[in-house]
Amino acid sequence: MRKRLKNTTSKLPALLSCAALLGIWQLVTALGIVPRYMLPSPGAVASVFYKDFGLLAENAKVTLLEAFYGLLLGVLLGFVFAVLMDAFSWLYRAFYPLLVITQTIPTVAVAPLLVLWFGYEMTPKIILIIVVTFFPVTVGLLDGFKAVDPDSVNLLRAMGAGRLKIFRHIKFPSALTPFFSGLRIAAAYSVVGAVISEWLGGFGGLGVYMTRVKKAFAFDKMFAVIILISVISLLLMWLVGFLEKKSMPYKYLHEKE
Amino acid sequence: MEKLTVKNINKAFGGKQVLEDVSVTLGAGEIVCLLGVSGVGKSTLFNVISGLMPPDGGTVLLDGEDITGKPGRISYMLQKDLLLPYRTIEDNIALPLVIKGMGKKEARKQAGGHFEAFGLAGTEKKYPSQLSGGMRQRAALLRTYLFSSGVALLDEPFSALDNLTKTAMHKWYLDVMEQIRLSTLYITHDIDEAIVLSDRIYLLTGAPGRITEEIVIKEPRRERADFSLTGEFLAYKKQILEKL
Numbered sequence: 001m002r003k004r005l006k007n008t009t010s011k012l013p014a015l016l017s018c019a020a021l022l023g024i025w026q027l028v029t030a031l032g033i034v035p036r037y038m039l040p041s042p043g044a045v046a047s048v049f050y051k052d053f054g055l056l057a058e059n060a061k062v063t064l065l066e067a068f069y070g071l072l073l074g075v076l077l078g079f080v081f082a083v084l085m086d087a088f089s090w091l092y093r094a095f096y097p098l099l100v101i102t103q104t105i106p107t108v109a110v111a112p113l114l115v116l117w118f119g120y121e122m123t124p125k126i127i128l129i130i131v132v133t134f135f136p137v138t139v140g141l142l143d144g145f146k147a148v149d150p151d152s153v154n155l156l157r158a159m160g161a162g163r164l165k166i167f168r169h170i171k172f173p174s175a176l177t178p179f180f181s182g183l184r185i186a187a188a189y190s191v192v193g194a195v196i197s198e199w200l201g202g203f204g205g206l207g208v209y210m211t212r213v214k215k216a217f218a219f220d221k222m223f224a225v226i227i228l229i230s231v232i233s234l235l236l237m238w239l240v241g242f243l244e245k246k247s248m249p250y251k252y253l254h255e256k257e
Numbered sequence: 258m259e260k261l262t263v264k265n266i267n268k269a270f271g272g273k274q275v276l277e278d279v280s281v282t283l284g285a286g287e288i289v290c291l292l293g294v295s296g297v298g299k300s301t302l303f304n305v306i307s308g309l310m311p312p313d314g315g316t317v318l319l320d321g322e323d324i325t326g327k328p329g330r331i332s333y334m335l336q337k338d339l340l341l342p343y344r345t346i347e348d349n350i351a352l353p354l355v356i357k358g359m360g361k362k363e364a365r366k367q368a369g370g371h372f373e374a375f376g377l378a379g380t381e382k383k384y385p386s387q388l389s390g391g392m393r394q395r396a397a398l399l400r401t402y403l404f405s406s407g408v409a410l411l412d413e414p415f416s417a418l419d420n421l422t423k424t425a426m427h428k429w430y431l432d433v434m435e436q437i438r439l440s441t442l443y444i445t446h447d448i449d450e451a452i453v454l455s456d457r458i459y460l461l462t463g464a465p466g467r468i469t470e471e472i473v474i475k476e477p478r479r480e481r482a483d484f485s486l487t488g489e490f491l492a493y494k495k496q497i498l499e500k501l
Contacts, residue, residue: 155339158307159353159404160329169352173343250343250384 040220048224055209056228062205063198064232066122067190070129074186077130078137085138086145086171087163103135107196115201125197125205132193133186140182144175177251180244187236195229259318260285260440261331261408266305266315268298274465275301279315281459281468283408286438288478290445290455292497298466299444303410306442307331319406333410336417338397340385346396347372347381353404368403374436375399376429391422395429402439411443415450427453431478452493453481460500470500 022042028034029041049056081099085092107128114124148171156166198207206225213221245252261283268276275298283289291299304310306317308328317325324330332353340349347365354364372378375395385393394414401409415423415430431454434441445451451458452474460470476489484490 149339151335151337152339152341154304154309155333155335156356158309158328158332159356161356165356169341169356173341176343248343250386253384253387 037217038219040223044220045223045227048220049228052221052224056206056225059204059206059209060228060232063191063194063207063229066125066194066197066205067129067236069122070126070193071133071186071190073126074130074133074190075137075183078134078182078186079141081134081138082141082145083167086142092142099135099138102131107132107193108200111197111200114197120201120203125194125202128197129190129193132189136182136185136189137179138182140178140180141175144178145171147178148174176244176248180240180248184237184240187240188233191229191233191236259283260287260320261306261442262316262318263302263306264316264318266302266317267313268301268305268310269313270301275463276305276312277465277467279461279466279468281442283440283442285407285440287456288434288441288443288454290443290451290458291461292445292448292451292458292501293461293463293466294501295446297461297463299461300412302461302466303333303412303442303444307333307410319408330406331408331410332401332404333412334397334401334414336413338385338390338393340393340396340400342385345382345384346377346388349385350396350400350403353400368399371399371403375433389422390418391426394418394426398430398433402437405439408440408442411441413444413446416445416447423450430454431481435478448494448497449485451497452490453484458497460497462501472496 025039026042029036029039081095085096110131111124111128114127118124118127152170153166156170161169194205195207195210198205199211202208206229210222210225213225259282261281263279263281266276266279267274279298279302281289281291281302291302293299301310305312305315308317308324308326308330311326315325316323319330340346341352344352347368348361350371351359351361351364351368354367355361359367369381372381375398377392377395377399380388380392380396385396388396398409398411398414401411415426418426427450443451443455455474456478458472458474459468460472461467462469472493474493476484
């Protein structure tokens with residue numbers, strides 16, 4: 001009970017600042033400081049969620065599906081890369097610089113190319129999401145593998161463990177914390193990546209919805225979809241946090257007691 | 258027959274001789290101490306005996322079988338308990354059995370049978386971070402014991418503990434050894450600890466590291482509780498200090 005109270009009070013400042021922002025926004029629109037058609041009032045944006053709910057939900061489903069597949073494949077690829085580069089140092093030396101280079105290419109620049117190569121369906125979007133999500137996962141895992149205590153590894157070797165067992169009992173569990181940090185970033189990237197690739201060509205998704213309402217100068221709908229995208233990203237990050245707590249109960253012992 | 262025989266071990270790193278002709282024996286159920294200052298090559302010797310590091314010359318025999326350079330036969334325990342923070346105590350202790358290929362359930366069961374004797378009852382489901390330093394070392398010793406083929410190497414196992422805990426651990430340790438009769442080769446730089454715990458003491462001096470003296474502690478282990486206050490104890494200590 002006291003714990004719950006503490007939780008609420010610790011979140012109070014954030015809630016207050018959000019409320020204050022909403023208040024200022026309402027005030028600015030009510031006083032007509034910025035014209036209505038450029039900055040819709042919070043109420044107008046909220047009503048879009050009500051009126052356009054079906055359309056938003058349908059498009060959100062497409063975006064989420066792309067983000068899910070992209071993230072899943074990106075994480076798997078990131079895992080495979082990390083394990084291989086950790087096991088064979090020549091692979092690390094050969095490919096790590098390449099991986100870094102893939103991250104320096106701006107997403108918006110590659111997306112049209114992917115559309116030209118793979119069409120307007122889901123494939124180019126998923127590929128783009130894989131490209132932006134595998135990297136934080138690979139880097140997180142590699143850092144974790146490298147930070148393993150050599151004494152622990154020696155102890156397991158003395159017990160007769162081979163590389164596979166050392167990986168399973170020491171390396172992988174030790175890398176979970178940096179892995180989840182990487183996954184949290186990847187989850188946020190996956191939604192952004194999906195939206196960006198939808199902008200540049202597609203038949204559905206929040207990015208497509210966004211381009212349409214932009215052409216119609218429907219500012220209230222623009223605001224609504226932006227808010228929806230950030231809510232989805234927040235929910236995904238929260239989900240990653242939840243998974244982290246579930247898979248690493250030992251890290252949150254003090255919270256239980 | 259000797260449980261463990263270490264014969265004429267030589268080891269050099271980058272042209273620098275670290276161990277020279279080191280020979281050590283360990284009888285069944287015996288506690289033998291290697292006493293020496295830091296950096297004399299004690300830990301290198303343990304790495305050789307446990308098979309993690311091949312020696313330049315010499316052999317390691319376990320029950321008469323040559324195990325030189327073969328890990329997986331002799332376990333060791335360090336000053337750091339090296340319990341995995343993400344495993345419960347029971348899973349940590351069952352780990353060597355799991356690595357040998359035993360099923361998780363069976364390994365837990367076998368490990369669980371020793372918790373009482375090691376004074377660890379009730380800690381099975383806890384995580385290492387929830388235990389005190391002394392309790393963690395007990396768990397580490399039990400893990401070492403479950404893994405051992407009757408021989409354990411302990412590398413300064415109690416040196417990270419505070420003095421009072423250490424004294425309590427010595428008593429506990431002798432009690433447990435009375436029950437499990439584990440043959441133990443033991444490294445320390447603490448002279449008092451060596452005299453209280455050991456049946457025999459090898460003095461290792463360097464550099465390069467060499468065995469220069471072997472001292473037998475004649476008093477039986479069960480009389481060791483207040484041993485450090487007796488004249489015999491001081492006589493041993495004097496003898497060691499002169500030699501080191």
